[in-house]
Amino acid sequence: MTLPHYAQQDLASTVSHALAEDIGDGDITAQLIPATEQAHARIITREPAIICGQAWVNEVFKQLDPSVTVTWQVNDGDLVLADQVLFELSGPARSLLTGERTALNFLQLLSGTATICQHYADIVADTKVKLLDTRKTIPGLRNAQKYAVTQGGCYNHRIGLYDAFLIKENHIAACGGINNAVSTAKQQAPGKPVEIEVENIAELKLALEAGADIIMLDNFSLAMMCESMALTAGKAKLEASGNVTDETLLPIAETGVDYISIGGLTKHCRAVDLSMRFV
16 A cells, blocks of 8 residues: 555654544553553444545554554455454554554544545546545644545545645635736746636636636536536636535536535545454
């Protein structure tokens, strides 16, 4: 398993912080167990899910106690069924118990993210649209959740404020208009994608004239999306955003837009129910 650079870069520090907030100056309950006691544990899922988070689990036990052996029976991106064994742990009982919650917190959240992404991806599987995440992520877990999105069959929008332009209503107002905003962006950072949000057909035409690479159609009706497709004619990529639900997703995709961005991919995820048992 090879993580993308953005996920790898803060893996160790994210895990370190999570361990520190849980353990503090020591796990007083685990210290009830003799230090020499060895244990073997199995981690199962209590419900179907798309699994994601191997690297974070591995890093938890690497930092906590390198003598713990983690043996995986599934991979990131795998569909698992209720009661399926995900991985096994062997090592000092104290370490297994101390690391359990932090490891499972990462796994349950990232698997929950991947699972909801797969749900949405399945709805539009017969179309050409790409579903994009947003920056509506859990603070401190941006890169981990962005990775989970890809394991659920969806795609990353920009990672943060630094790797692509997304010019919205307030940016446009502060820059003095759509043309000024787009032209300034292209001058300041040649080569970086320039996306601009529009709220009506008139603004779409201005964005096309300005040479935007991607145009976000904010809360457009289906009829307006179809009109936008005809007007754009391949001169820019089109991204639909707003009012995306299970019911509206496929009709939006069928208009032919290139992308649909969905904040719910990361902000509405529900943690998967996992359990660890000594054997």
